[in-house]
Amino acid sequence: MDSFLSLFDPNNCNDSADDFAIGNLNNQKALPPEPQVGNIEYKLKIVNPTNQRFEHLVTQLKWRLREGNGEAIYEIGVEDSGILAGLSQWDMTASLQTLQQMALKLGATTTILRERTLDNGRSVAEVLVRKIPDDQNNIEVRVAVLGNADAGKSTLLGVLTQGSLDNGRGRARLNMFRHLHEIQSGRTSSISHEILGFNSQGQPINYSYSELITAEEICDSSTKLVTFLDLAGHKKYIRTTIQGLSGYSPHHAMLVISSTAGVVGMAHEHLAIAIALNVPFFIVITKIDLVSPTNTLQSLESFLKQVGSRRVPLVIKSLDDVITAGANQLTENVVPIFCVSSVSGEGLELLLKFLHVLPPGISAKEKERLEQESPEFQIDENFKAGDVGQIIGGLLTKGVITEGMQMQIGPQKDGSFQNVMVKSIHRNRVPCRMVRAGQSAALCLNSYIRGLRNGMVLLKADSSARGCLFFQASVSVLFHATAIYQGYQTTVHIGNIRQTAVVVGIFPSNCIHTNERASVLFKFKVHPEYVTVGQRLLFREGAAKGIGEITQVFPLPYKPESE
Template identity: 80%
Template sequence: MDSFFSLFDPNNGNESPGSEDFDRQNALPPEPQVGNIEYKLKIVNPTKQRFDHLVTQLKWRLREGNGEAIYEIGVEDSGILTGLTANDMTASLQSLKQMALDLGATTTLLREKLLDNNRSVAEVLVRKIPDDQNNIEIRVAVLGNADAGKSTILGVLTQGIMDNGRGRARLNMFRHLHEIHSGRTSSISHEILGFNSEGQSINYNSSELITAEEICDSSTKLVTFLDLAGHKKYLRTTIQGLSGYSPHHAMLVISSAAGAVGMAHEHLAIAVALNVPFFIVITKIDLVDPANTLQNLESFIKQVGSRRVPLIIENIDDVITAGANQLTENVVPIFCVSSVSGQGLELLTRFLYVLPPGSSSKEKERLEQEPPEFYIDENFRAGHVGQILGGLLTKGVVTEGTLMRIGPMKDGSFQEVSVKSIHRNRVPCRMVRAGQSAAICLNIYIPNLRNGMVLVSREEKPSGSLFFQASISVLFHETAIYPGFQTTVHIGNIRQTVIVMAIFSSKCIHTNEQDSVMLKFKNQPEYVTVGQRILFRNGAGRGIGEITQVFPLKNVHD
């Protein structure tokens, strides 16, 4: 099978230097008008009117950052680093703290630097948990080759106990007996790491017999890791996790002993194709010096056409720079860690603390106003509890007792159900909102339930579709794609064979060409919507695209 990285032109993008931090230059870019970053030269003894205005401004920046804002103190709106005297800096930080308190937010001094003029500039993180949330949550998909140490590093981060060099830390990550025997993850598991308002990590070693519920309750920020399979035979499961769970970030784990080999290229290329921001963690540095692996990473990143440059994290200042640039797609943070000695883990943990949420509060609010759509990734029965669905709510809000429809069935129809109970991060809750993953218990048992189905609003009267139109780009094909071509397509958590029924602008599509095509699901109808990203792959071709039109089946409602 051709590897995914060979499908991207390595010369597509040139090196971009990335946003330099104030350690390396005398000015920042001009203050952005939108987003969660605010420049303030100083905030010393503001009048009440001025203070109220500053609080309103902070509230807006927090909304833009989904509960997080970055304040650059001692910086003019143009980005020039003027700096403040020690007294003015102390007063400004105190004023910012008081502004945050008025909104129920907290402040954390990320870094402070003395300039050549003996004045200083500071960077402050302001965090406020949105009123409708228990904490700020981000999802991080964990990728990498088999035996790279993914489950081990997750075990160390979430359990708070170092590995013994023989895989002790990873045992709690495995869900099946064969995974324990082989040491390889074959399914998607979820693990959590919390942080309090002071930036201290909260894991299962924080106190004796601490539970997942207590971690969630004690955390202002919660990182949910999706531990994905690394072996080639489980690639479909890995793609399903990346596509279906919509992670905010991807963590690519590479073994210092083996280097960037095997499925690491494939996983990184899929993350790039799905527009998932990523960072790299090099493990096992206690066994092998990572110098050779670091030397090869720049060319490795370019092989998937990524227009980013590597940033090796060596100190806390690098961590803050990397966090600020993580969503601008021009810097790839690289961490060197050991799960045995603990070297580098403090920097990685701090990076997870400052890692920005994926979408703005405004976008989140817009999605919550839409009719609910819950995409099913797992389903099972739990004794007398009933039918359990695991997945991601992409739109709307779902509460206990909500009447919904589930499907599509073989004929494209949907069946009416009621939400009996909801769990998030293994903790009971009454509500799940757009962008959150959850486990939902239904009031009745649904025969022939399968992953890839969806729960939607009862009022929507949804229908499955066999035919849909998409604009696709062929990343690689040995010859060309013609009508009649069959391939496996991934659309969110849907995985099914589709047939190319028609190509609209030409007779065929070659590598690096784009066209609009009519596709048909081969086995059964699915629920798809305009704008969804698609990814297709098999032994003969690779490509990405977007759905442009859907043709629902008719007369399927009861």
């Protein structure tokens, strides 16, 4: 839904023929009718409600918060039909006070995002109501950071999470690197996690918030936590980048482009992958202190249309643009574009405001449904920590895992699973007792695992799961120079799985071309994996790319230990 204040603010209008805007909305005097579902609520006014009416309003707010996974947007001075009626100053003040009382009743906070005066002299306001769900420490949003090598991704993250500007020679990015060769080359080769918090008033909480602040204190002080996945930009690390997008299931992707280089290199590839995986994205143009972003902005318009994404770019120039972009990020085809400098700090405040209002990418109903399923933890990292034991890191895609839970891990080479117990859990480097669906964590197991590798899964102990070598998928080829036939080998990405697979059969014909769809039977080349029907699949080899969905799995037969 378009945020209503942009409808009548003339400063938000862009008359460029390139349509760098959501649309010519400033002449409209109404919003679409109030949505029946979702986290947005219209209220003409809420002045001196009776006790019964007040309780009803609180119940309504509770439902909207649940729909928004802890966040709700209230449009005050707007009728249910969407007409912008506006309120007198007295009625607006009283309505905002009532909304604040409603929020206090639920333990929530209110933040006025914007307030404007209409032509009739009356005012309208947009208010963010936020309440951390009872089963969470904060509202978490995962953002994957993409872009060409040397675009300034790690430097930008260093500035956002450390709270100090760069010196123009890469000082801010040093804290982002995990390996010596990354420091020496200045290029990210692995997936690193960084956090940025926001308090109830929208102020950023990073490592400059107070002296010697720790990651645990950032988490404890934040009502909203943005977890950045810093992905590699160089071509030779493309498989690691795809693994980050596929395995960690980010809610949003941030594509970073350098104004000095423009839209070149892996930027096209990264955007195509984000679109193929249905990840909402926004764009940040860096280094505007060196080169004006005008040419890059012009290239981006044709760039977005060439990909076939049918996205409309929106250059963020004001706070109104920020709120409009945040409201459209999940439901519309708008691509917000920020122009920033990590050296001068220009544009960073608007980017921080956007991250503050960025919605979680999963609805409360979907989250609740996933939590009720049997737990499935995808393993992306594994290591041994001295006397502590076996540590695994990854994403819990389904269910709930608690300390002391009996689990099973696999598949092994024969497709079997090994029984283990979860000794302890850490999230964002902080110990906790529970991890829920959609959250990433590090788990300590009670024993070392033979043949442990990334791509395995952790399941409930009483599950009768088996690994498989053969699986069938409905596949669409995005690009291939010739045709794909039986015997074709490619790297497939399924969640956290990355392995070479061989095309065993193609149905109903014996080949498949670009822009064609077919049912394809694959065989993992090296070892069995645990996959399920409905999982998304992405394959890539050179310039060839394809996407699909798994339709059938053929588990390996069970072999008793006596054999």
